[in-house]
Amino acid sequence: xxxxxxxxxxxxxxxxxxxxxxxxxxxxxxxxxxxxxxxxxxxxxxxxxxxxxxxxxxxxxxxxxxxxxxxxxxxxxxxxxxxxxxxxxxxxxxxxxxxxxxxxxxxxxxxxxxxxxxxxxxxxxxxxxxxxxxxxxxxxxxxxxxxxxxxxxxxxxxxxxxxxxxxxxxxxxxxxxxxxxxxxxxxxxxxxxxxxxxxxxxxxxxxxxxxxxxxxxxxxxxxxxxxxxxxxxxx
Amino acid sequence: xxxxxxxxxxxxxxxxxxxxxxxxxxxxxxxxxxxxxxxxxxxxxxxxxxxxxxxxxxxxxxxxxxxxxxxxxxxxxxxxxxxxxxxxxxxxxxxxxxxxxxxxxxxxxxxxxxxxxxxxxxxxxxxxxxxxxxxxxxxxxxxxxxxxxxxxxxxxxxxxxxxxxxxxxxxxxxxxxxxxxxxxxxxxxxxxxxxxxxxxxxxxxxxxxxxxxxxxxxxxxxxxxxxxxxxxxxxxxxxxxxxx
Numbered sequence: 001x002x003x004x005x006x007x008x009x010x011x012x013x014x015x016x017x018x019x020x021x022x023x024x025x026x027x028x029x030x031x032x033x034x035x036x037x038x039x040x041x042x043x044x045x046x047x048x049x050x051x052x053x054x055x056x057x058x059x060x061x062x063x064x065x066x067x068x069x070x071x072x073x074x075x076x077x078x079x080x081x082x083x084x085x086x087x088x089x090x091x092x093x094x095x096x097x098x099x100x101x102x103x104x105x106x107x108x109x110x111x112x113x114x115x116x117x118x119x120x121x122x123x124x125x126x127x128x129x130x131x132x133x134x135x136x137x138x139x140x141x142x143x144x145x146x147x148x149x150x151x152x153x154x155x156x157x158x159x160x161x162x163x164x165x166x167x168x169x170x171x172x173x174x175x176x177x178x179x180x181x182x183x184x185x186x187x188x189x190x191x192x193x194x195x196x197x198x199x200x201x202x203x204x205x206x207x208x209x210x211x212x213x214x215x216x217x218x219x220x221x222x223x224x225x226x227x228x229x230x231x232x233x234x235x
Numbered sequence: 236x237x238x239x240x241x242x243x244x245x246x247x248x249x250x251x252x253x254x255x256x257x258x259x260x261x262x263x264x265x266x267x268x269x270x271x272x273x274x275x276x277x278x279x280x281x282x283x284x285x286x287x288x289x290x291x292x293x294x295x296x297x298x299x300x301x302x303x304x305x306x307x308x309x310x311x312x313x314x315x316x317x318x319x320x321x322x323x324x325x326x327x328x329x330x331x332x333x334x335x336x337x338x339x340x341x342x343x344x345x346x347x348x349x350x351x352x353x354x355x356x357x358x359x360x361x362x363x364x365x366x367x368x369x370x371x372x373x374x375x376x377x378x379x380x381x382x383x384x385x386x387x388x389x390x391x392x393x394x395x396x397x398x399x400x401x402x403x404x405x406x407x408x409x410x411x412x413x414x415x416x417x418x419x420x421x422x423x424x425x426x427x428x429x430x431x432x433x434x435x436x437x438x439x440x441x442x443x444x445x446x447x448x449x450x451x452x453x454x455x456x457x458x459x460x461x462x463x464x465x466x467x468x469x470x471x472x473x474x475x476x477x478x479x
Contacts, residue, residue, distance in 0.1 A: 026445075074310040
């Protein structure tokens with residue numbers, strides 16, 4: 001086989017195998033490049049929580065926390081909904097306490113989850129629903145452990161907050177642009193199962209085939225542009 | 236179809252090199268184990284202290300910090316309990332039992348890093364990094380860089396403000412980072428994949444891929460697949476002859 005024919009044949013056959021994935025790669029890559037990552041992360045959905053100076057006088061002393069939560073690993077005094085709270089990590093898991101009274105606030109009830117979500121939401125929409133997820137984790141919370149409160153808002157792109165019932169923290173924020181990104185990411189890394197393994201066998205093979213495909217394409221370019229011949233002078 | 240072939244050819248000529256770079260950098264990133272890239276193998280989990288804290292009262296902490304406190308954490312730091320007090324102008328570290336403020340100096344950074352280092356190699360050097368570097372671009376600076384004399388050239392990064400180990404970098408991370416730079420076409424900061432250059436090139440390359448897919452429908456003739464369809468053709472040919 002002559003070289004141009006060989007280049008054409010290999011490019012064609014590699015194309016047959018890899019072309020659909022190449023379209024997936026470029027379309028998903030274009031989306032990821034075109035929509036700014038801060039928008040994807042939902043930064044604009046969240047109002048920065050006010051961090052006022054905490055009046056320490058009269059609060060439960062950190063030395064007493066071990067009585068509330070045996071096997072204390074760490075504790076954090078912060079403000080939630082304008083009230084000082086302790087977020088405690090202990091042998092039995094994480095928990096939330098009122099820093100003034102020592103009353104245990106966790107696990108949060110629906111009103112507590114709604115109030116925290118509402119206070120953090122930077123846009124105008126109202127809450128359309130709040131559910132406590134205890135099993136069947138949705139794909140969009142990835143590896144975060146359940147239970148979690150899911151609080152959905154009205155508004156563009158279906159904004160959704162996930163609030164930990166144990167700490168009152170916002171652990172994830174989602175909206176349709178993020179969901180689209182995650183869906184396209186699955187195609188980009190070719191982990192059609194978990195959308196997380198960037199080292200799977202499929203993508204390792206496919207990327208080298210794409211490399212070979214573009215290399216044979218470059219080779220084929222050598223034969224694809226006709227040089228204009230100089231008209232020969234008659235002898 | 237002639238137009239699509241011409242466009243495929245010209246887009247390939249102008250943008251094909253970037254497609255080649257994307258495929259190659261993508262292949263490299265797919266080959267390097269992302270656990271090695273993230274440096275998590277080089278880090279031990281944060282050790283828990285066997286004894287609970289006997290922390291100083293809040294009034295003493297407030298006096299030691301001075302400025303109004305907006306957040307206060309009580310946590311283990313290697314071999315002791317500490318308070319980490321956030322104020323409007325930064326974080327202060329206080330020994331939780333003596334209520335004495337302390338700084339994370341080079342010697343302490345070395346101790347804190349080695350407490351989390353999963354390897355056995357000795358420390359090669361300790362530097363304070365204040366500028367943005369490829370390794371520290373996502374970390375709060377200034378940060379202590381504690382380098383170890385191991386094969387992967389592991390470096391652990393200890394925050395000067397909090398004493399926390401912010402991450403580890405190895406040769407795998409550094410190689411991955413170069414592939415990442417070519418992949419996102421941000422040749423200076425290696426940070427952003429949302430810039431006009433990449434959007435423009437990606438649009439063109441999307442067309443390159445799409446036109447290639449369309450061309451496939453015209454590029455194959457029945458003779459290309461004769462090895463596959465041949466036996467079937469012969470079989471159906473025999474059948475056709477047999478039937479009157």
